[in-house]
Amino acid sequence: MEARGGKQDMEQQKLHTAACLKAFMLTNSTKTNLNLYDHLTRLLMRLMDERPPDAVDVIEDMSRDVKRALFVERQSTLRAAPHTAATQRLAERQRLLFTRGEEGDQEDELVATADTPALPNVSEVGFYLEQAGVGLGREEMQRIFLALKQLVESQPLQHCRLWGKILGIESNYVIAEAEYREGEEEEEQSTEETAEEEREAETRDDEEESEAKESNPLPQSTYKPPPVVPKEANRTGVNKFVYYVCKEPGLPWVKLPSVTPAQITAARQIRKFFTGRLDAPIASYPPFPGNEANYLRAQIARISAGTHVSPQGFYQFGEEEGDEEEAIPRDSYEVNPDFEGIPVPEMVESLSTWVHHVQHILQQGRCTWVNLAAKPEEESYEEGDAEEKEEEPDEPEPEVGPSLLTPLSEDAELFHTPPWSTRISSTLTSQYAVAVLRSNLWPGAHAYVCGKKFENIYIGWGLKFAGDSYNPSVPPVPQKEYPSGPEITEALDPTLEEEEMLNAALEEQQAAQEELDDMDEEEEEGDDD
Amino acid sequence: MLWGKIFGINADYFIVQGRGEDELKDKKNLYSFNCVDWFLLPPATDAMIEEVSKAAQGRFMGDPSFKYEHVETHRQGGEAEAAEEEDEVTIKVSEEERLVVTIHQIDREVSVVPRGAFIKSHGLIQTNRSFNGLSHSEAGKLHNFLHFTEPKNLKKKSILEMAYLDPSIDFLDPLSDDTPKGSWSLQFECGSNVCVLRSLLWLGLTFYHVPMAPQHGYIYMGDGTKNLDLPFML
Numbered sequence: 147m148e149a150r151g152g153k154q155d156m157e158q159q160k161l162h163t164a165a166c167l168k169a170f171m172l173t174n175s176t177k178t179n180l181n182l183y184d185h186l187t188r189l190l191m192r193l194m195d196e197r198p199p200d201a202v203d204v205i206e207d208m209s210r211d212v213k214r215a216l217f218v219e220r221q222s223t224l225r226a227a228p229h230t231a232a233t234q235r236l237a238e239r240q241r242l243l244f245t246r247g248e249e250g251d252q253e254d255e256l257v258a259t260a261d262t263p264a265l266p267n268v269s270e271v272g273f274y275l276e277q278a279g280v281g282l283g284r285e286e287m288q289r290i291f292l293a294l295k296q297l298v299e300s301q302p303l304q305h306c307r308l309w310g311k312i313l314g315i316e317s318n319y320v321i322a323e324a325e326y327r328e329g330e331e332e333e334e335q336s337t338e339e340t341a342e343e344e345r346e347a348e349t350r351d352d353e354e355e356s357e358a359k360e361s362n363p364l365p366q367s368t369y370k371p372p373p374v375v376p377k378e379a380n381r382t383g384v385n386k387f388v389y390y391v392c393k394e395p396g397l398p399w400v401k402l403p404s405v406t407p408a409q410i411t412a413a414r415q416i417r418k419f420f421t422g423r424l425d426a427p428i429a430s431y432p433p434f435p436g437n438e439a440n441y442l443r444a445q446i447a448r449i450s451a452g453t454h455v456s457p458q459g460f461y462q463f464g465e466e467e468g469d470e471e472e473a474i475p476r477d478s479y480e481v482n483p484d485f486e487g488i489p490v491p492e493m494v495e496s497l498s499t500w501v502h503h504v505q506h507i508l509q510q511g512r513c514t515w516v517n518l519a520a521k522p523e524e525e526s527y528e529e530g531d532a533e534e535k536e537e538e539p540d541e542p543e544p545e546v547g548p549s550l551l552t553p554l555s556e557d558a559e560l561f562h563t564p565p566w567s568t569r570i571s572s573t574l575t576s577q578y579a580v581a582v583l584r585s586n587l588w589p590g591a592h593a594y595v596c597g598k599k600f601e602n603i604y605i606g607w608g609l610k611f612a613g614d615s616y617n618p619s620v621p622p623v624p625q626k627e628y629p630s631g632p633e634i635t636e637a638l639d640p641t642l643e644e645e646e647m648l649n650a651a652l653e654e655q656q657a658a659q660e661e662l663d664d665m666d667e668e669e670e671e672g673d674d675d
Numbered sequence: 676m677l678w679g680k681i682f683g684i685n686a687d688y689f690i691v692q693g694r695g696e697d698e699l700k701d702k703k704n705l706y707s708f709n710c711v712d713w714f715l716l717p718p719a720t721d722a723m724i725e726e727v728s729k730a731a732q733g734r735f736m737g738d739p740s741f742k743y744e745h746v747e748t749h750r751q752g753g754e755a756e757a758a759e760e761e762d763e764v765t766i767k768v769s770e771e772e773r774l775v776v777t778i779h780q781i782d783r784e785v786s787v788v789p790r791g792a793f794i795k796s797h798g799l800i801q802t803n804r805s806f807n808g809l810s811h812s813e814a815g816k817l818h819n820f821l822h823f824t825e826p827k828n829l830k831k832k833s834i835l836e837m838a839y840l841d842p843s844i845d846f847l848d849p850l851s852d853d854t855p856k857g858s859w860s861l862q863f864e865c866g867s868n869v870c871v872l873r874s875l876l877w878l879g880l881t882f883y884h885v886p887m888a889p890q891h892g893y894i895y896m897g898d899g900t901k902n903l904d905l906p907f908m909l
Contacts, residue, residue, distance in 0.1 A: 313860075
């Protein structure tokens with residue numbers, strides 16, 4: 147009996163230990179939430195299914211595979227926000243360039259039947275520039291071409307040309323030169339500017355009046371700012387063309403304001419990089435009147451005046467207006483219909499086959515000189531009055547610059563470098579080569595000519611060659627604040643001895659005076675007697 | 676590899692650079708006018724650098740035998756009689772020497788590589804074959820680009836900064852340490868497909884890198900004149 151009980155006990159013990167072991171195997175792992183019992187079950191079932199050879203050797207790999215197969219991918223509830231890459235954004239902007247406009251397209255093409263089509267053939271220009279070793283690359287030229295087409299369609303332009311590209315620190319500028327059709331020009335903000343000036347003048351007058359009412363008026367400043375040189379009207383001189391700017395083809399074109407002579411003279415004295423934002427302020431000495439858009443426009447004007455050239459004979463002057471003796475500065479030219487191209491080797495050899503076709507900017511900052519000393523009523527730009535005024539001795543000398551269509555051989559040298567370098571694009575096939583002219587004064591300005599076709603372009607930083615170093619101008623001597631006069635000049639206070647001497651002298655004087663008076667009285671009394 | 680082009684007044688030089696085992700130190704430069712006939716340039720020595728910096732001014736002429744002259748006068752014995760015993764030392768430098776020194780200076784001051792493109796193994800500097808390019812966000816930061824010359828500032832960094840660096844790839848100076856700050860222009864072109872770095876100190880040096888790709892390179896196309904007015908222009 148006891149043996150049977152003992153046996154049952156042992157069995158129960160065994161069952162108990164088996165149950166403990168099973169319970170142990172069923173505990174979930176803390177890391178992976180799996181348990182050993184299920185894993186072994188699955189492993190053995192897989193073994194039974196697959197029956198691999200050499201099972202004992204591959205058992206570890208199978209075990210790992212079984213574990214890996216259990217991984218369930220759970221979608222997290224976070225969803226990635228749609229992130230448009232910059233390429234995508236740019237492509238969307240530039241897509242408009244590639245789509246055709248609306249029905250107005252066909253009509254515009256018929257309307258622009260003037261001799262010179264408004265849109266330039268930028269692909270052709272790009273090809274020749276590539277031959278010359280200058281340019282922006284085909285893809286970019288093509289996009290600029292389409293952007294120019296968009297510009298021509300949106301604005302009433304008679305004539306448009308790719309002027310070039312100016313590099314900046316944060317972004318670059320692509321610049322187009324354009325000319326409005328006759329009569330299509332906008333009034334601009336000239337009315338706004340004059341209204342502002344009037345308002346400023348009024349406030350100044352008010353301030354002066356209030357000052358005069360004070361009992362002790364402050365000394366008036368005798369500083370008169372030098373008279374402002376008036377800017378040239380649109381379509382003449384420096385403002386002959388209108389310039390549009392965009393950062394990348396596809397972005398909207400921004401029109402640059404016209405340039406004033408003060409901005410040109412300031413731009414001549416400073417040397418700054420462009421940042422790429424049109425509204426950035428220019429911190430410099432002498433202070434530049436305007437922001438980066440004005441500085442850009444001033445540099446464009448200087449570069450155009452200095453480096454836009456054409457083969458001689460391409461342009462000719464219009465009909466002669468009057469006497470040939472009068473030195474009328476000519477400012478207009480027209481295309482010469484009889485122009486036959488000059489052979490390329492000649493263009494490369496001598497600089498006299500190239501001429502400037504943009505007016506030189508005078509010291510004043512304009513192309514036509516204006517006499518500032520003239521009184522406002524008599525101010526006129528006619529030839530006769532200017533001649534009369536020249537005869538007076540105190541009138542300033544009129545500034546004269548080289549006239550239009552002067553050949554390049556007369557360009558002055560600067561810092562011991564000749565102003566131009568010529569190259570031929572290929573020495574091997576010289577009959578089809580392109581003559582290239584590179585400016586040394588404005589590094590980045592190029593011109594090419596091939597037969598009857600020529601073009602100017604500027605690709606660079608927008609800075610003039612300054613020789614070895616640039617010296618910023620020194621600020622002027624600080625002015626005296628008040629005009630020195632007896633009221634405010636300091637004088638030493640009299641010392642004690644001097645005061646006593648003065649007093650003594652005064653007393654003597656008084657005593658002498660009294661004596662005189664006494665004597666007079668005595669004499670009078672004497673007379674009376 | 677094509678190193679670049681230096682524009683002279685009468686002719687332009689095409690410059691090509693060859694690299695040896697150690698990319699940093701074994702460099703040989705050759706120049707040509709028509710890309711067909713090449714001439715080897717001697718390596719730059721300190722004496723040459725000094726002479727050139729005194730004598731050569733202005734633009735390159737385009738003629739390798741052109742001589743730049745510089746006359747230095749040393750006055751000795753300055754008593755009542757001045758202008759006596761002047762020793763005139765004329766330093767003559769040929770344009771070829773000026774070319775050598777200019778290339779050396781440009782390489783030393785503005786050659787750029789992205790961080791991770793070169794590794795230093797056993798003291799030799801070699802290209803990193805597993806360089807996959809910088810990411811878009813990394814390519815927008817200047818400190819991920821390094822000067823490709825002997826490092827000058829590396830030892831001066833504090834230990835805190837050195838903790839972030841990896842000695843096998845950070846053995847060169849980063850660009851963000853350049854003075855004056857802002858002498859590099861970093862731009863993304865083609866809708867951030869290409870990152871372009873332009874140096875404002877040597878106008879004409881352009882470096883490009885395609886993010887997420889191992890393509891990078893730099894080229895110098897310019898006058899060969901250093902822009903000393905940089906602080907005024909920023």
